Amino acid sequence: MMKLNINGKSHQVDVEPEMPLLWVLRDQLGMTGTKFGCGIAQCGACTVHINGEPVRSCSYPTSAAVGSKVTTIEGLSKDGTHPVQMAWKALDVPQCGYCQSGQILAAAALLRRKPRPTDADIDEAMTNICRCGTYQRIRAAIHLAAKTGKGVGSVIHMVSDAGELIDQQTTQA
Ligand code: FES
Ligand code: FES
8 A cells, every 4th residue: 555645635545566657646546637648758648746846657656656745737726727727728728638737737847947948948848749739839838827927936836635725835946
């Protein structure tokens, strides 16, 4: 039995330690916002945060997440109001939508590290694949979130057991 902290809530899971975290999220816990694409850490559809850093959960052993804070698209904000989500909506970024939870998590992690990223920073950090080719809108939305999301670079938004939005401070200013 392993204990996981996901979106501020504690979960006990009885799986093999090396089972990919994505399988646990989707199949054991029913959190289907995180998507399966390639299964080999190439596409980024399965991106979640571990302690605020993006990881590809299809290739991340569940045992490695024990003792860390896992954030999925379901917990990035309580009601879809994280600055990245707001910018995504404002610019109608998604097309089919399949890659977008991974894109949003990757973008939120980028903005936490770099509150005012350049195009080059975005190109370097955003290696997630979008088969619909929404890359230009993704880039524009990250710039918009950087402008409108005051504090996005210094806060991880999480939801507590009680459903409260927790702004967890990070060391990045
Ligand atoms: S499904 Fe994990 S990177 Fe593609
Ligand atoms: S919006 Fe369709 S794969 Fe990205």
